Amino acid sequence: MRELADQHSRVSRFTTLAIIVVFGVATSAVLFKILGEPVIPRWWAAFSSVVLIMVSALAGKQTANVNQPWVYVVDVLLAVLLGIAFLTSQENEPLSGFAEFAWNILSLLVIASCGAYYLDKRHPKAPTDSSASPAPGAPIPR
Secondary structure (H helix, E strand, O other): OHHHHHHHHHHHHHHHHHHHHHHHHHHHHHHHHHHOOOOEOHHHHHHHHHHHHHHHHHHHHHOOOOOOOHHHHHHHHHHHHHHHHHHHHHOEOOOOHHHHHHHHHHHHHHHHHHHHHHHHHHOOOOOOOOOOOOOOOOOOOO
């Protein structure tokens, strides 16, 4: 029975990850196609990152360990926000040299960490068997 629960957990985690990746990329691609090659003000990118951080934290807390169909709608909405944040962070006024590299790395780290935080809160790892592992701070038998 435990194996079935573990398998369901892995499938659900993979489904959430697939939804986030597919809908996030699709949102960015569709917006890029519709808008042409937009030049988005940098403050929009900063604002969308702040909104993404707040939404991923709130969504992660509200959907933790919930296995109901409405939660996949939250997955899709978060993926759309991730796609918008990616597009706004990458399509703005050009910077010079290292500043552009640093901006791209920072924005990608924010987006990836928000997605990872949500995924970790939405599907937390099952605790290990307490009888098999020693208590914290206990000496390790040799």
